[in-house]
Amino acid sequence: MFDFDKLDKLIHEKGRLGIMTLLAARPSWTFQDLKAELVLSDGNLVSHLRTLHDSGYVAVTKEILDRPQTSYALTAKGRKQFEDYLTILEQILKVGRPSTDRDSGK
Amino acid sequence: MPNRSDAEEHLRIIRSLMEKATIYRAISAPTALAGGVFAGLGTAVLRHLSPRPIRSEADFAGPFLTAWGAVLLLTFLANALLLWRGSKLRGEPFLSSGMRLALVAMLPGMLCGLFFTIVLGWGTNVFWLPPIWMMCYAVALLATKHFAPRSIMLLGWAFLLAGMASFYQLFAWGFAGAFGASHFASGSNLLMGLTFGLFHLIYAACTWPRSRVSATP
Numbered sequence: 132m133f134d135f136d137k138l139d140k141l142i143h144e145k146g147r148l149g150i151m152t153l154l155a156a157r158p159s160w161t162f163q164d165l166k167a168e169l170v171l172s173d174g175n176l177v178s179h180l181r182t183l184h185d186s187g188y189v190a191v192t193k194e195i196l197d198r199p200q201t202s203y204a205l206t207a208k209g210r211k212q213f214e215d216y217l218t219i220l221e222q223i224l225k226v227g228r229p230s231t232d233r234d235s236g237k
Numbered sequence: 238m239p240n241r242s243d244a245e246e247h248l249r250i251i252r253s254l255m256e257k258a259t260i261y262r263a264i265s266a267p268t269a270l271a272g273g274v275f276a277g278l279g280t281a282v283l284r285h286l287s288p289r290p291i292r293s294e295a296d297f298a299g300p301f302l303t304a305w306g307a308v309l310l311l312t313f314l315a316n317a318l319l320l321w322r323g324s325k326l327r328g329e330p331f332l333s334s335g336m337r338l339a340l341v342a343m344l345p346g347m348l349c350g351l352f353f354t355i356v357l358g359w360g361t362n363v364f365w366l367p368p369i370w371m372m373c374y375a376v377a378l379l380a381t382k383h384f385a386p387r388s389i390m391l392l393g394w395a396f397l398l399a400g401m402a403s404f405y406q407l408f409a410w411g412f413a414g415a416f417g418a419s420h421f422a423s424g425s426n427l428l429m430g431l432t433f434g435l436f437h438l439i440y441a442a443c444t445w446p447r448s449r450v451s452a453t454p
Contacts (some may be wrong), residue, residue, distance in 0.1 A: 149254055152254040153254055156258035217248075
């Protein structure tokens with residue numbers, strides 16, 4: 132039987148799940164690009180990013196190109212946690228399937 | 238404890254965001270610059286080396302197909318070299334997943350272009366080729382819309398509209414019998430230079446700074 136308590140509650144929140152997914156898909160994202168893709172308010176996005184950064188899941192890089200720019204990337208720990216999270220979701224689907232069949236009388 | 242529908246919903250979110258986040262620029266700014274320069278050179282060389290006078294389409298078919306075949310080959314080689322260098326710098330395989338995705342999407346349009354080149358080139362009806370190449374190339378570019386940046390879409394639409402307009406014009410002039418083969422020959426060559434040359438140079442100029450700042454593939 133799978134231990135569902137292993138599911139990372141930090142990632143399970145939809146806003147943070149979106150951030151983690153985008154960061155897993157590309158090496159780095161600017162704040163503006165994340166905001167545009169996820170359609171989150173500045174305050175919400177900052178709050179989620181701070182939570183993920185404090186947990187060591189997300190690295191922040193501040194640089195000045197033609198203007199100041201903050202970009203975000205997954206840390207090795209963040210990537211590992213995200214992959215584990217996906218594995219657990221898949222397990223939930225596998226475990227859930229037989230009970231669904233029983234419920235429908237198959 | 239999360240249930241099955243909860244897990245499905247979260248996996249659906251992950252999948253949809255992952256798909257949206259995949260961006261692949263099928264034509265990089267340096268490739269467009271190389272293609273534009275080669276196309277410009279091809280136009281100039283063909284103009285200089287074309288037989289004079291051109292009495293029929295057949296007189297022009299050989300030099301036209303040779304010149305533009307060479308432009309295509311040089312651009313292809315330059316692109317392969319740039320991609321190889323880029324993949325080496327990033328430590329990625331030459332045939333990345335993005336490139337595979339782009340090749341599969343572009344294949345039907347490119348195959349149509351090859352088909353028309355063989356059929357019309359064999360029959361020496363080469364005056365029809367520039368608008369057809371433009372439209373086939375446009376279809377190939379527009380087929381990458383699910384993972385291409387906006388600039389590629391704009392380039393695709395520019396080629397499609399230019400291809401349709403020039404096809405219509407060629408049809409109207411051919412039907413009217415208004416011009417001789419020499420006019421059509423120089424017109425075809427100029428059309429190639431203006432579209433495959435100039436469009437790519439404009440694209441390179443517009444995308445060059447952005448591709449350096451954002452560093453996206």
